Amino acid sequence: MxxxxxxxxxxxxxxxxxxxxxxxxxxxxxxxxxxxxxxxxxxxxxxxxxxxxxxxxxxxxxxxxxxxxxxxxxxxxxxxxxxxxxxxxxxxxxxxxxxxxxxxxxxxxxxxxxxxxxxxxxxxxxxxxxxxxxxxxxxxxxxxxxxxxxxxxxxxxxxxxxxxxxxxxxxxxxxxxxxxxxxxxxxxxxxxxxxxxxxxxxxxxxxxxxxxxxxxxxxxxxxxxxxxxxxxxxxxxxxxxxxxxxxxxxxxxxxxTEDAGPVTDLLGPDAAAFFRAQRIRGGAALDPSFSVLVVLDGSGTLSTGQNSVPLRKGDTYVLPHRAGESIVDGDVTAIRCLPPEVPQ
The missing domain is CATH 2.60.120.10 (Jelly Rolls)
Structure with missing residues:
Protein backbone atom coordinates (compact mmCIF):
# COMPACT_ATOMS: atom_id res chain seq x y z
CA MET A 1 0.00 0.00 0.00
CA THR A 257 23.34 -4.35 -25.55
CA GLU A 258 25.57 -6.13 -23.05
CA ASP A 259 25.68 -4.89 -19.48
CA ALA A 260 28.15 -2.08 -19.01
CA GLY A 261 27.65 -1.73 -15.25
CA PRO A 262 24.78 -1.04 -12.84
CA VAL A 263 23.17 1.32 -15.39
CA THR A 264 23.14 0.40 -19.10
CA ASP A 265 21.64 2.61 -21.81
CA LEU A 266 19.45 0.43 -24.03
CA LEU A 267 18.15 2.59 -26.88
CA GLY A 268 20.91 5.02 -27.79
CA PRO A 269 20.84 8.62 -28.99
CA ASP A 270 18.37 8.18 -31.87
CA ALA A 271 15.59 7.41 -29.42
CA ALA A 272 16.37 10.14 -26.89
CA ALA A 273 14.11 12.72 -28.52
CA PHE A 274 11.18 10.34 -27.90
CA PHE A 275 12.05 8.34 -24.75
CA ARG A 276 14.98 6.67 -23.00
CA ALA A 277 15.50 3.30 -21.31
CA GLN A 278 18.11 1.76 -19.02
CA ARG A 279 18.79 -1.69 -17.64
CA ILE A 280 19.27 -1.30 -13.90
CA ARG A 281 21.05 -3.61 -11.47
CA GLY A 282 22.06 -3.43 -7.82
CA GLY A 283 24.43 -0.55 -7.14
CA ALA A 284 22.71 1.79 -9.61
CA ALA A 285 22.50 5.46 -8.69
CA LEU A 286 19.53 7.11 -10.40
CA ASP A 287 19.25 10.82 -11.09
CA PRO A 288 15.99 12.65 -10.30
CA SER A 289 13.44 12.14 -13.08
CA PHE A 290 9.93 11.02 -13.73
CA SER A 291 10.43 7.38 -14.61
CA VAL A 292 8.78 3.97 -14.68
CA LEU A 293 10.57 1.01 -13.11
CA VAL A 294 9.73 -2.55 -14.19
CA VAL A 295 11.42 -5.22 -12.05
CA LEU A 296 12.25 -8.23 -14.21
CA ASP A 297 14.06 -10.48 -11.75
CA GLY A 298 15.46 -10.81 -8.25
CA SER A 299 14.83 -8.61 -5.25
CA GLY A 300 16.30 -5.55 -3.60
CA THR A 301 15.43 -2.05 -2.47
CA LEU A 302 15.07 1.40 -3.96
CA SER A 303 16.09 4.13 -1.54
CA THR A 304 15.44 7.84 -1.94
CA GLY A 305 16.30 10.57 0.52
CA GLN A 306 13.20 9.89 2.62
CA ASN A 307 11.85 6.53 1.48
CA SER A 308 12.95 2.95 0.94
CA VAL A 309 10.69 0.58 -1.00
CA PRO A 310 11.11 -3.13 -1.77
CA LEU A 311 11.80 -4.29 -5.30
CA ARG A 312 10.59 -7.77 -6.26
CA LYS A 313 10.16 -9.54 -9.57
CA GLY A 314 7.03 -8.22 -11.25
CA ASP A 315 6.83 -4.93 -9.36
CA THR A 316 6.15 -1.75 -11.30
CA TYR A 317 6.75 1.69 -9.81
CA VAL A 318 6.34 5.24 -11.01
CA LEU A 319 9.05 7.54 -9.65
CA PRO A 320 8.31 11.27 -9.48
CA HIS A 321 11.07 13.78 -10.13
CA ARG A 322 10.52 15.21 -6.65
CA ALA A 323 11.55 11.88 -5.08
CA GLY A 324 15.11 12.97 -5.88
CA GLU A 325 18.17 10.82 -6.33
CA SER A 326 17.75 7.14 -5.57
CA ILE A 327 19.92 4.06 -5.05
CA VAL A 328 19.10 0.50 -6.08
CA ASP A 329 20.54 -2.26 -3.89
CA GLY A 330 20.32 -6.05 -4.07
CA ASP A 331 20.45 -8.82 -6.64
CA VAL A 332 17.85 -7.26 -8.89
CA THR A 333 17.35 -6.52 -12.57
CA ALA A 334 14.93 -3.84 -13.74
CA ILE A 335 14.12 -1.68 -16.73
CA ARG A 336 13.92 2.06 -16.13
CA CYS A 337 11.84 3.94 -18.68
CA LEU A 338 12.27 7.69 -18.98
CA PRO A 339 10.69 10.59 -20.89
CA PRO A 340 12.42 12.26 -23.82
CA GLU A 341 15.43 14.43 -23.19
CA VAL A 342 14.54 18.03 -22.55
CA PRO A 343 15.56 20.10 -25.60
CA GLN A 344 18.53 22.36 -24.93
Whole structure:
Protein backbone atom coordinates (compact mmCIF):
# COMPACT_ATOMS: atom_id res chain seq x y z
CA MET A 1 0.00 0.00 0.00
CA UNK A 2 1.29 3.46 -0.88
CA UNK A 3 1.27 6.49 1.39
CA UNK A 4 -1.95 8.58 1.52
CA UNK A 5 -0.21 11.49 -0.22
CA UNK A 6 1.06 9.40 -3.15
CA UNK A 7 -0.78 11.65 -5.60
CA UNK A 8 1.42 14.60 -4.60
CA UNK A 9 4.35 13.16 -6.51
CA UNK A 10 6.97 13.16 -3.77
CA UNK A 11 7.82 9.47 -3.40
CA UNK A 12 7.86 6.21 -5.44
CA UNK A 13 4.41 4.75 -6.07
CA UNK A 14 3.83 1.00 -6.54
CA UNK A 15 1.32 0.23 -9.28
CA UNK A 16 -0.94 -2.80 -9.85
CA UNK A 17 -1.50 -4.19 -13.33
CA UNK A 18 -3.59 -2.00 -15.64
CA UNK A 19 -4.82 -4.11 -18.56
CA UNK A 20 -7.42 -2.46 -20.79
CA UNK A 21 -9.30 -4.91 -22.99
CA UNK A 22 -7.59 -5.55 -26.35
CA UNK A 23 -8.61 -7.23 -29.61
CA UNK A 24 -5.84 -9.84 -29.49
CA UNK A 25 -4.94 -12.68 -27.14
CA UNK A 26 -2.17 -12.76 -24.57
CA UNK A 27 -1.34 -12.11 -20.95
CA UNK A 28 0.33 -15.30 -19.72
CA UNK A 29 3.74 -13.61 -19.75
CA UNK A 30 2.38 -10.73 -17.68
CA UNK A 31 0.85 -13.19 -15.20
CA UNK A 32 4.14 -15.10 -14.97
CA UNK A 33 6.03 -11.87 -14.26
CA UNK A 34 3.56 -10.08 -12.02
CA UNK A 35 1.82 -13.00 -10.31
CA UNK A 36 -1.61 -14.54 -10.83
CA UNK A 37 -3.22 -12.24 -8.25
CA UNK A 38 -2.11 -9.09 -10.03
CA UNK A 39 -2.83 -9.68 -13.72
CA UNK A 40 -5.47 -11.10 -16.02
CA UNK A 41 -5.27 -13.63 -18.84
CA UNK A 42 -8.45 -12.93 -20.82
CA UNK A 43 -7.41 -10.61 -23.62
CA UNK A 44 -5.15 -8.69 -21.27
CA UNK A 45 -1.96 -8.74 -23.35
CA UNK A 46 -1.00 -5.18 -22.44
CA UNK A 47 -0.27 -3.65 -19.04
CA UNK A 48 -0.24 0.14 -19.38
CA UNK A 49 2.15 1.20 -16.63
CA UNK A 50 1.85 4.67 -15.09
CA UNK A 51 -0.38 5.63 -18.01
CA UNK A 52 -1.66 9.16 -18.57
CA UNK A 53 -2.81 8.09 -22.05
CA UNK A 54 -6.23 6.75 -23.04
CA UNK A 55 -7.14 4.20 -25.68
CA UNK A 56 -8.12 5.81 -28.97
CA UNK A 57 -11.52 7.45 -28.72
CA UNK A 58 -12.01 6.56 -25.04
CA UNK A 59 -12.33 9.11 -22.20
CA UNK A 60 -10.55 7.14 -19.46
CA UNK A 61 -9.85 3.58 -20.62
CA UNK A 62 -6.12 2.95 -20.34
CA UNK A 63 -5.46 5.48 -17.58
CA UNK A 64 -3.68 4.48 -14.38
CA UNK A 65 -5.65 4.99 -11.17
CA UNK A 66 -3.88 5.73 -7.89
CA UNK A 67 -4.80 4.32 -4.47
CA UNK A 68 -6.96 7.33 -3.61
CA UNK A 69 -9.05 6.85 -6.74
CA UNK A 70 -7.49 9.75 -8.63
CA UNK A 71 -6.20 9.27 -12.15
CA UNK A 72 -2.43 9.59 -12.35
CA UNK A 73 -3.04 11.94 -15.29
CA UNK A 74 -4.93 14.34 -13.04
CA UNK A 75 -2.35 14.11 -10.25
CA UNK A 76 0.39 15.05 -12.72
CA UNK A 77 -1.67 17.99 -13.96
CA UNK A 78 -2.18 19.23 -10.39
CA UNK A 79 1.49 18.88 -9.39
CA UNK A 80 3.52 18.94 -12.62
CA UNK A 81 6.81 20.12 -11.13
CA UNK A 82 6.69 17.44 -8.41
CA UNK A 83 6.01 14.67 -10.90
CA UNK A 84 7.98 15.86 -13.90
CA UNK A 85 10.47 18.48 -12.78
CA UNK A 86 10.50 22.12 -13.84
CA UNK A 87 12.55 21.68 -17.03
CA UNK A 88 10.35 18.88 -18.38
CA UNK A 89 7.13 20.70 -17.47
CA UNK A 90 8.39 23.86 -19.18
CA UNK A 91 9.13 21.94 -22.39
CA UNK A 92 6.28 19.41 -22.49
CA UNK A 93 3.63 20.79 -20.16
CA UNK A 94 1.94 18.63 -17.53
CA UNK A 95 2.52 15.51 -19.62
CA UNK A 96 5.13 12.78 -19.07
CA UNK A 97 5.37 12.56 -22.90
CA UNK A 98 5.86 8.79 -22.76
CA UNK A 99 3.72 5.67 -22.39
CA UNK A 100 5.15 2.40 -21.05
CA UNK A 101 3.53 -1.00 -21.61
CA UNK A 102 4.21 -4.61 -20.89
CA UNK A 103 3.10 -6.36 -24.09
CA UNK A 104 2.72 -10.14 -24.24
CA UNK A 105 1.70 -11.32 -27.70
CA UNK A 106 -0.41 -14.46 -27.35
CA UNK A 107 -0.84 -14.46 -31.12
CA UNK A 108 0.80 -12.71 -34.04
CA UNK A 109 -0.22 -9.09 -34.16
CA UNK A 110 -1.48 -7.62 -37.44
CA UNK A 111 0.71 -5.68 -39.84
CA UNK A 112 0.42 -2.05 -38.80
CA UNK A 113 2.32 1.20 -38.38
CA UNK A 114 2.01 4.53 -36.61
CA UNK A 115 2.00 8.17 -37.71
CA UNK A 116 4.79 10.66 -37.15
CA UNK A 117 4.32 13.82 -35.11
CA UNK A 118 3.96 15.85 -38.30
CA UNK A 119 1.39 13.50 -39.84
CA UNK A 120 -0.62 13.24 -36.62
CA UNK A 121 -0.77 17.01 -36.27
CA UNK A 122 -1.76 17.53 -39.90
CA UNK A 123 -4.34 14.75 -40.21
CA UNK A 124 -5.30 13.33 -36.82
CA UNK A 125 -5.68 16.30 -34.49
CA UNK A 126 -2.96 14.94 -32.22
CA UNK A 127 0.17 16.67 -30.96
CA UNK A 128 2.07 13.37 -30.87
CA UNK A 129 2.52 10.57 -33.33
CA UNK A 130 3.72 7.19 -32.13
CA UNK A 131 7.36 6.29 -32.47
CA UNK A 132 8.02 3.29 -30.21
CA UNK A 133 10.70 0.89 -29.00
CA UNK A 134 10.67 -2.71 -27.78
CA UNK A 135 12.85 -4.17 -25.04
CA UNK A 136 12.52 -7.92 -25.46
CA UNK A 137 12.20 -9.72 -22.13
CA UNK A 138 10.82 -13.09 -23.24
CA UNK A 139 10.45 -15.28 -26.33
CA UNK A 140 9.92 -18.95 -27.20
CA UNK A 141 12.98 -21.11 -26.57
CA UNK A 142 14.25 -20.82 -30.15
CA UNK A 143 13.62 -17.06 -30.30
CA UNK A 144 10.65 -15.01 -31.37
CA UNK A 145 9.88 -13.59 -34.76
CA UNK A 146 8.98 -10.02 -35.59
CA UNK A 147 8.43 -8.50 -39.01
CA UNK A 148 9.95 -5.05 -39.59
CA UNK A 149 10.06 -2.79 -42.64
CA UNK A 150 9.60 -3.65 -46.30
CA UNK A 151 12.43 -5.61 -47.91
CA UNK A 152 12.38 -3.25 -50.89
CA UNK A 153 10.66 -0.07 -52.04
CA UNK A 154 6.90 -0.51 -52.45
CA UNK A 155 4.60 1.77 -54.43
CA UNK A 156 1.67 3.55 -52.84
CA UNK A 157 -0.75 1.76 -55.19
CA UNK A 158 0.64 -1.64 -54.18
CA UNK A 159 0.15 -0.93 -50.48
CA UNK A 160 -3.36 0.38 -51.17
CA UNK A 161 -4.19 -2.80 -53.12
CA UNK A 162 -2.89 -5.05 -50.32
CA UNK A 163 -5.06 -3.20 -47.83
CA UNK A 164 -8.15 -3.15 -50.05
CA UNK A 165 -7.85 -6.88 -50.74
CA UNK A 166 -6.61 -7.70 -47.22
CA UNK A 167 -3.80 -9.70 -48.79
CA UNK A 168 -2.11 -10.91 -45.60
CA UNK A 169 0.33 -13.19 -47.41
CA UNK A 170 1.60 -10.35 -49.58
CA UNK A 171 2.00 -7.96 -46.66
CA UNK A 172 3.92 -10.42 -44.50
CA UNK A 173 6.14 -11.65 -47.32
CA UNK A 174 7.10 -8.06 -48.12
CA UNK A 175 8.38 -7.49 -44.57
CA UNK A 176 11.75 -8.49 -43.12
CA UNK A 177 11.47 -11.45 -40.71
CA UNK A 178 13.77 -10.86 -37.72
CA UNK A 179 14.45 -13.31 -34.88
CA UNK A 180 14.70 -11.65 -31.46
CA UNK A 181 15.68 -12.94 -28.04
CA UNK A 182 15.59 -11.62 -24.49
CA UNK A 183 17.94 -8.66 -24.18
CA UNK A 184 17.40 -7.40 -27.72
CA UNK A 185 15.94 -3.98 -28.39
CA UNK A 186 14.13 -2.66 -31.46
CA UNK A 187 13.63 1.04 -32.16
CA UNK A 188 10.56 1.48 -34.37
CA UNK A 189 10.39 4.89 -36.08
CA UNK A 190 7.00 6.31 -36.97
CA UNK A 191 5.69 4.96 -40.26
CA UNK A 192 7.67 1.71 -40.20
CA UNK A 193 5.31 -1.22 -40.91
CA UNK A 194 5.72 -4.09 -38.46
CA UNK A 195 4.11 -7.08 -36.77
CA UNK A 196 5.08 -8.78 -33.50
CA UNK A 197 5.01 -12.58 -33.51
CA UNK A 198 3.33 -14.91 -31.04
CA UNK A 199 5.23 -15.55 -27.84
CA UNK A 200 7.22 -12.31 -27.86
CA UNK A 201 7.06 -10.44 -24.53
CA UNK A 202 8.34 -6.87 -24.44
CA UNK A 203 8.60 -3.76 -22.35
CA UNK A 204 7.40 -1.16 -24.84
CA UNK A 205 8.10 2.55 -24.74
CA UNK A 206 6.12 4.81 -27.03
CA UNK A 207 4.93 8.30 -27.54
CA UNK A 208 1.74 8.92 -25.55
CA UNK A 209 -0.96 8.11 -28.12
CA UNK A 210 -2.99 5.10 -29.23
CA UNK A 211 -2.74 5.86 -32.96
CA UNK A 212 -2.30 2.70 -35.06
CA UNK A 213 -2.87 2.35 -38.79
CA UNK A 214 -3.80 -1.33 -39.07
CA UNK A 215 -3.10 -2.42 -42.63
CA UNK A 216 -4.15 -6.00 -41.85
CA UNK A 217 -7.45 -5.45 -40.10
CA UNK A 218 -9.48 -8.47 -41.26
CA UNK A 219 -9.79 -11.21 -38.59
CA UNK A 220 -8.35 -8.77 -36.03
CA UNK A 221 -10.66 -5.74 -35.84
CA UNK A 222 -14.42 -5.51 -36.00
CA UNK A 223 -14.44 -3.33 -39.09
CA UNK A 224 -12.34 -1.60 -41.71
CA UNK A 225 -12.95 1.69 -39.90
CA UNK A 226 -10.88 0.45 -36.99
CA UNK A 227 -7.97 0.02 -39.35
CA UNK A 228 -7.97 3.67 -40.42
CA UNK A 229 -9.36 5.10 -37.15
CA UNK A 230 -12.19 6.77 -39.03
CA UNK A 231 -9.88 8.98 -41.09
CA UNK A 232 -10.02 6.82 -44.23
CA UNK A 233 -7.27 4.67 -45.71
CA UNK A 234 -6.88 7.23 -48.49
CA UNK A 235 -5.57 9.56 -45.79
CA UNK A 236 -3.75 7.34 -43.30
CA UNK A 237 -1.77 5.28 -45.82
CA UNK A 238 0.17 8.47 -46.39
CA UNK A 239 2.01 7.80 -43.12
CA UNK A 240 3.41 4.41 -44.21
CA UNK A 241 7.17 4.16 -44.73
CA UNK A 242 7.26 2.41 -48.11
CA UNK A 243 11.05 2.47 -48.46
CA UNK A 244 13.18 -0.66 -48.43
CA UNK A 245 14.98 -1.73 -45.27
CA UNK A 246 18.09 -3.77 -46.01
CA UNK A 247 20.33 -5.50 -43.45
CA UNK A 248 22.32 -2.33 -42.82
CA UNK A 249 19.25 -0.25 -42.03
CA UNK A 250 17.82 -2.99 -39.82
CA UNK A 251 21.09 -3.24 -37.89
CA UNK A 252 20.69 0.41 -36.95
CA UNK A 253 17.43 -0.26 -35.09
CA UNK A 254 17.77 -3.88 -33.84
CA UNK A 255 20.41 -4.12 -31.14
CA UNK A 256 21.69 -6.32 -28.33
CA THR A 257 23.34 -4.35 -25.55
CA GLU A 258 25.57 -6.13 -23.05
CA ASP A 259 25.68 -4.89 -19.48
CA ALA A 260 28.15 -2.08 -19.01
CA GLY A 261 27.65 -1.73 -15.25
CA PRO A 262 24.78 -1.04 -12.84
CA VAL A 263 23.17 1.32 -15.39
CA THR A 264 23.14 0.40 -19.10
CA ASP A 265 21.64 2.61 -21.81
CA LEU A 266 19.45 0.43 -24.03
CA LEU A 267 18.15 2.59 -26.88
CA GLY A 268 20.91 5.02 -27.79
CA PRO A 269 20.84 8.62 -28.99
CA ASP A 270 18.37 8.18 -31.87
CA ALA A 271 15.59 7.41 -29.42
CA ALA A 272 16.37 10.14 -26.89
CA ALA A 273 14.11 12.72 -28.52
CA PHE A 274 11.18 10.34 -27.90
CA PHE A 275 12.05 8.34 -24.75
CA ARG A 276 14.98 6.67 -23.00
CA ALA A 277 15.50 3.30 -21.31
CA GLN A 278 18.11 1.76 -19.02
CA ARG A 279 18.79 -1.69 -17.64
CA ILE A 280 19.27 -1.30 -13.90
CA ARG A 281 21.05 -3.61 -11.47
CA GLY A 282 22.06 -3.43 -7.82
CA GLY A 283 24.43 -0.55 -7.14
CA ALA A 284 22.71 1.79 -9.61
CA ALA A 285 22.50 5.46 -8.69
CA LEU A 286 19.53 7.11 -10.40
CA ASP A 287 19.25 10.82 -11.09
CA PRO A 288 15.99 12.65 -10.30
CA SER A 289 13.44 12.14 -13.08
CA PHE A 290 9.93 11.02 -13.73
CA SER A 291 10.43 7.38 -14.61
CA VAL A 292 8.78 3.97 -14.68
CA LEU A 293 10.57 1.01 -13.11
CA VAL A 294 9.73 -2.55 -14.19
CA VAL A 295 11.42 -5.22 -12.05
CA LEU A 296 12.25 -8.23 -14.21
CA ASP A 297 14.06 -10.48 -11.75
CA GLY A 298 15.46 -10.81 -8.25
CA SER A 299 14.83 -8.61 -5.25
CA GLY A 300 16.30 -5.55 -3.60
CA THR A 301 15.43 -2.05 -2.47
CA LEU A 302 15.07 1.40 -3.96
CA SER A 303 16.09 4.13 -1.54
CA THR A 304 15.44 7.84 -1.94
CA GLY A 305 16.30 10.57 0.52
CA GLN A 306 13.20 9.89 2.62
CA ASN A 307 11.85 6.53 1.48
CA SER A 308 12.95 2.95 0.94
CA VAL A 309 10.69 0.58 -1.00
CA PRO A 310 11.11 -3.13 -1.77
CA LEU A 311 11.80 -4.29 -5.30
CA ARG A 312 10.59 -7.77 -6.26
CA LYS A 313 10.16 -9.54 -9.57
CA GLY A 314 7.03 -8.22 -11.25
CA ASP A 315 6.83 -4.93 -9.36
CA THR A 316 6.15 -1.75 -11.30
CA TYR A 317 6.75 1.69 -9.81
CA VAL A 318 6.34 5.24 -11.01
CA LEU A 319 9.05 7.54 -9.65
CA PRO A 320 8.31 11.27 -9.48
CA HIS A 321 11.07 13.78 -10.13
CA ARG A 322 10.52 15.21 -6.65
CA ALA A 323 11.55 11.88 -5.08
CA GLY A 324 15.11 12.97 -5.88
CA GLU A 325 18.17 10.82 -6.33
CA SER A 326 17.75 7.14 -5.57
CA ILE A 327 19.92 4.06 -5.05
CA VAL A 328 19.10 0.50 -6.08
CA ASP A 329 20.54 -2.26 -3.89
CA GLY A 330 20.32 -6.05 -4.07
CA ASP A 331 20.45 -8.82 -6.64
CA VAL A 332 17.85 -7.26 -8.89
CA THR A 333 17.35 -6.52 -12.57
CA ALA A 334 14.93 -3.84 -13.74
CA ILE A 335 14.12 -1.68 -16.73
CA ARG A 336 13.92 2.06 -16.13
CA CYS A 337 11.84 3.94 -18.68
CA LEU A 338 12.27 7.69 -18.98
CA PRO A 339 10.69 10.59 -20.89
CA PRO A 340 12.42 12.26 -23.82
CA GLU A 341 15.43 14.43 -23.19
CA VAL A 342 14.54 18.03 -22.55
CA PRO A 343 15.56 20.10 -25.60
CA GLN A 344 18.53 22.36 -24.93
Missing amino acids: NSPDAALGTSPVWLPANQPLQFYAGGSGIVALRGAGNARLDHGPEDWVASTTTRFGQPTDGLTRLDDGQWLRDAVRLHPENWLGRSHATSFGADPAVLVKLLDAGQRLPVHCHPSNEFARAHMNSHYGKTEAWIVVGTPADGGQVHIGFTGDVSASTVADWVAEQDTAAMLSALNPVTVRAGDTVFVPAGLPHAIGAGVFIVELQQPTDLSVTLEWKDFLDSEAGGHLGFGFDVVLGCVDRSGWDAGRLASIVRH
